[in-house]
Amino acid sequence: MKKVVKFGGSSLASAGQFKKVGEIIRADKSRRYVIPSAPGKRSKTDTKVTDMLYTCYGAAVREKNFSELLREIKERYEEIIEGLGLTLSLDEDFEVIRKNFGAKIGRDYAASRGEYLNGKVMAAYLGFEFIDAAEVIKFDAEGRFDAELTDTLLGERLSDTEYAVIPGFYGGKPDGTIATFSRGGSDITGSLVAKAVSADLYENWTDVSGFLIADPRIVKNPKSIETITYKELRELSYMGATVLHDEAIFPVRKVGIPINIRNTNAPEEKGTLIVESTCRQPKYTITGIAGTDGFASVTVEKAMMNSEVGFCRKVLEVFEGNDISIEHMPSGIDTMTIFVNKKDFEEKEQKIITEIHKAVDPDHIELEANLALIAIVGRGMKATRGTAGRIFSALAHANINVKMIDQGSSELNIIVGVRHDDFKNAIQALYEIFVLTQL
Ligand SMILES: Nc1ncnc2c1ncn2[C@@H]1O[C@H](COP(=O)(O)OP(=O)(O)O)[C@@H](O)[C@H]1O
Numbered sequence: 482m483k484k485v486v487k488f489g490g491s492s493l494a495s496a497g498q499f500k501k502v503g504e505i506i507r508a509d510k511s512r513r514y515v516i517p518s519a520p521g522k523r524s525k526t527d528t529k530v531t532d533m534l535y536t537c538y539g540a541a542v543r544e545k546n547f548s549e550l551l552r553e554i555k556e557r558y559e560e561i562i563e564g565l566g567l568t569l570s571l572d573e574d575f576e577v578i579r580k581n582f583g584a585k586i587g588r589d590y591a592a593s594r595g596e597y598l599n600g601k602v603m604a605a606y607l608g609f610e611f612i613d614a615a616e617v618i619k620f621d622a623e624g625r626f627d628a629e630l631t632d633t634l635l636g637e638r639l640s641d642t643e644y645a646v647i648p649g650f651y652g653g654k655p656d657g658t659i660a661t662f663s664r665g666g667s668d669i670t671g672s673l674v675a676k677a678v679s680a681d682l683y684e685n686w687t688d689v690s691g692f693l694i695a696d697p698r699i700v701k702n703p704k705s706i707e708t709i710t711y712k713e714l715r716e717l718s719y720m721g722a723t724v725l726h727d728e729a730i731f732p733v734r735k736v737g738i739p740i741n742i743r744n745t746n747a748p749e750e751k752g753t754l755i756v757e758s759t760c761r762q763p764k765y766t767i768t769g770i771a772g773t774d775g776f777a778s779v780t781v782e783k784a785m786m787n788s789e790v791g792f793c794r795k796v797l798e799v800f801e802g803n804d805i806s807i808e809h810m811p812s813g814i815d816t817m818t819i820f821v822n823k824k825d826f827e828e829k830e831q832k833i834i835t836e837i838h839k840a841v842d843p844d845h846i847e848l849e850a851n852l853a854l855i856a857i858v859g860r861g862m863k864a865t866r867g868t869a870g871r872i873f874s875a876l877a878h879a880n881i882n883v884k885m886i887d888q889g890s891s892e893l894n895i896i897v898g899v900r901h902d903d904f905k906n907a908i909q910a911l912y913e914i915f916v917l918t919q920l
């Protein structure tokens with residue numbers, strides 16, 4: 482039995498948290514490969530070490546004095562080392578970091594030091610071998626992740642290493658410089674290691690008892706999900722359920738390794754098991770609800786649009802030509818609506834409108850900003866009638882205007898668009914109808 486265990490920043494924010502992690506790892510000999518994140522927040526108002534590093538490096542780039550900021554980061558680690566009673570010194574590492582920041586060697590390098598240093602502390606604490614992720618997680622010269630090379634290198638390096646710590650979030654480029662995944666990317670490292678060593682299980686330890694039906698920052702004490710499929714999880718993570726990075730699913734999914742989301746602060750709980758497929762029906766019609774804010778919509782209207790061959794393609798080409806990716810595209814008889822990320826769209830807005838006019842000569846174009854999309858996801862929806870009706874009724878009762886509704890062809894999800902101001906109330910209302918009252 483071989484398990485890969487990833488611990489998020491919240492699980493490693495202090496010496497006290499490290500001790501809980503140590504107990505978890507020592508309780509099961511098959512927990513052989515450990516992927517730590519950088520220390521996270523110790524309290525709601527605290528700052529993650531990764532964010533401290535970005536700020537510190539920002540000062541270095543602006544030629545400001547960054548010694549004080551770097552000292553604060555060093556103190557975070559020293560507090561942990563002292564609390565664990567280790568004799569480890571990071572003086573030399575911090576000297577190298579100070580020099581490299583002064584030489585402005587890169588923002589990714591800066592951010593990666595959070596995981597690098599935490600990996601060293603973790604290896605010393607557990608007595609495991611430390612493997613620098615730069616040696617085994619590989620990016621190409623343009624900074625694109627190289628899956629094949631990584632899989633080979635990880636497989637080779639770990640084949641004769643029984644117990645190791647491999648820091649998450651970053652890897653190396655061919656010229657020896659560092660690249661990182663996007664934020665939350667330690668989840669991806671864990672998944673890559675699990676695939677490379679053909680693990681039996683990938684445990685992802687965080688500060689919640691598994692994947693919850695809704696975001697706990699919006700819904701009070703949401704129930705947790707026992708079993709969820711990769712497909713459902715992908716929909717929920719993509720739509721903003723941040724427990725697991727949405728790209729972390731692919732490597733393990735390919736080879737059918739289940740992921741278990743567990744709570745470092747409540748290790749006795751079973752958490753959520755993420756599997757390829759399951760006969761277990763979810764307790765409720767829906768498996769989960771997730772949403773993201775910050776969308777804009779572009780509605781293009783033209784009479785008889787449906788009979789105009791190539792209409793949609795021409796509109797979409799305008800977005801493609803402006804390098805804007807499309808999130809959703811519900812359509813009517815004489816209208817099509819394109820949902821885009823507001824931030825990306827804003828600066829190119831007028832250019833895109835002019836180009837759509839040129840491309841298809843519409844009767845009217847309407848823009849709407851400050852929209853949120855909410856995904857209601859569940860494998861159980863296929864076998865249940867009236868789900869869309871219940872969604873409408875819940876939102877109508879909560880006085881929320883539905884701007885858009887889009888049912889995925891797999892019948893796995895329904896996406897609704899609402900105004901930014903209604904976002905949280907909508908999630909609450911959906912949770913109530915599907916989970917609390919089950920009306
Ligand atoms: N559906 C959900 N279920 C559980 N947690 C969620 C959900 N949606 C959002 N979250 C948030 O995700 C957090 C865990 O992810 P993250 O902050 O990346 O943890 P870590 O530091 O352990 O990697 C939780 O504390 C919770 O606030």
Ligand SMILES: N[C@@H](CC(=O)OP(=O)(O)O)C(=O)O
Pocket residue numbers: 488489490491518519521529531532595649650663664665666667668
């Ligand atoms: N430390 C990085 C990578 C990461 O995965 O962190 P966490 O596991 O705390 O989400 C970040 O803050 O983005």
